[in-house]
Amino acid sequence: MITIRAPGKVILYGEHAVVYGEPALAMAINKYLYVTARARDDNKININARDLRLAGISVTISEGGDVVAKTDYGAVISALSYVKRAIELAMEYLDKKVGIDLEIRSEMPVGAGLGTSAAVAVATILAYAKELGYDIDKRELSRLAWQVEKDVQGSASPTDTTMATFGGIMYIKPEGNNTVMEPVKPGANVPLIIGYVPRISTTKDLVAMVRRKYEIMRNIIEPIIKSIGLITKKGREALEMGDLELMGTLMNINHGLLDALGVSTRQLNDMVYAARHAGALGSKLTGAGGGGCMIALSDRIEVEKAIELTGGSVLRAGLDTNGATIVSND
Ligand SMILES: Nc1ncnc2c1ncn2[C@@H]1O[C@H](COP(=O)(O)OP(=O)(O)OP(=O)(O)O)[C@@H](O)[C@H]1O
Numbered sequence: 001m002i003t004i005r006a007p008g009k010v011i012l013y014g015e016h017a018v019v020y021g022e023p024a025l026a027m028a029i030n031k032y033l034y035v036t037a038r039a040r041d042d043n044k045i046n047i048n049a050r051d052l053r054l055a056g057i058s059v060t061i062s063e064g065g066d067v068v069a070k071t072d073y074g075a076v077i078s079a080l081s082y083v084k085r086a087i088e089l090a091m092e093y094l095d096k097k098v099g100i101d102l103e104i105r106s107e108m109p110v111g112a113g114l115g116t117s118a119a120v121a122v123a124t125i126l127a128y129a130k131e132l133g134y135d136i137d138k139r140e141l142s143r144l145a146w147q148v149e150k151d152v153q154g155s156a157s158p159t160d161t162t163m164a165t166f167g168g169i170m171y172i173k174p175e176g177n178n179t180v181m182e183p184v185k186p187g188a189n190v191p192l193i194i195g196y197v198p199r200i201s202t203t204k205d206l207v208a209m210v211r212r213k214y215e216i217m218r219n220i221i222e223p224i225i226k227s228i229g230l231i232t233k234k235g236r237e238a239l240e241m242g243d244l245e246l247m248g249t250l251m252n253i254n255h256g257l258l259d260a261l262g263v264s265t266r267q268l269n270d271m272v273y274a275a276r277h278a279g280a281l282g283s284k285l286t287g288a289g290g291g292g293c294m295i296a297l298s299d300r301i302e303v304e305k306a307i308e309l310t311g312g313s314v315l316r317a318g319l320d321t322n323g324a325t326i327v328s329n330d
């Protein structure tokens with residue numbers, strides 16, 4: 001039996017634009033998704049995902065007190081699509097099919113912009129390989145997990161899977177099927193507060209929504225995407241110089257452009273503006289948007305309180321530098 005953990009991430013600059021080949025700057029956080037794997041002696045795959053919340057169950061209680069509960073089969077299969085694809089690709093890659101019990105736990109809100117889909121893909125592939133006694137190179141792990149995101153989402157950048165695999169702070173630029181990834185050394189400590197509200201849309205839907213806009217009015221959407229790319233490059237310089245004020249200004253512009261793409265929501269904007277009014281140097285949504293998470297560049301308790309007053313929850317997280325690692329191996 002083996003337990004693997006993979007970190008979540010926040011995107012400082014560049015979400016959505018990175019799907020179109022622009023760079024992104026992301027930081028792995030010390031909040032983790034855990035996958036415990038145990039090989040079985042049959043061919044079954046048994047998945048216990050404790051943190052998935054599924055809407056809609058139907059229960060029939062008969063006279064004798066027997067209870068039959070049903071849930072939406074399609075919704076269950078779709079919710080497990082990242083885990084299922086991760087196992088399929090790991091089996092293909094290792095050319096070995098063995099039944100497995102998987103137990104999944106998350107310290108992060110699932111589907112809220114912190115990269116849980118990437119963390120579950122990375123941790124599942126690594127857990128399957130290690131449980132079967134194989135080593136897997138981190139570059140290969142990150143490539144396979146990216147493939148999971150591409151297969152499930154239709155279109156995905158390597159950002160989240162790179163962060164869940166390697167950790168740290170990374171400048172990421174997709175180049176076709178390759179990923180340029182450069183570790184970034186910050187010139188100052190970067191204080192971040194994460195605020196979140198529940199999210200209904202999935203990253204898959206949000207990426208598809210931006211794609212539709214891009215196809216219908218490319219001459220309007222393309223400059224926004226390119227502009228986000230320029231912000232990311234400047235943001236990297238600001239981070240390396242430790243210029244927090246410039247970082248904040250760039251976050252604010254980045255948020256405005258994400259709003260223009262249609263991926264912000266009223267609740268996200270409320271949290272973003274409340275944070276700025278309470279003294280944050282900058283704030284923006286992070287991840288795919290549509291609800292979920294925002295980040296504020298600040299360490300002020302007033303900023304946390306302001307986010308909470310809008311109805312958001314606050315998550316305190318620092319930097320993860322290890323990426324995917326083994327937690328225990330019996
Ligand atoms: N703990 C978990 N157990 C099983 N599946 C999970 C778990 N966490 C995430 N997933 C899978 O990932 C999906 C959420 O992925 P999605 O990409 O929409 O959000 P995210 O990765 O958290 O945010 P973002 O992509 O914006 O960073 C879930 O619907 C589920 O399929």
Ligand SMILES: C[C@@](O)(CCO)CC(=O)[O-]
Pocket residue numbers: 011014015016017018019113115155156157158159160203207287288
């Ligand atoms: C919205 C997006 O850019 C980031 C999600 O964390 C999607 C992706 O990069 O695949």
Ligand SMILES: [Mg+2]
Pocket residue numbers: 115116117118160203
């Ligand atoms: Mg995701």
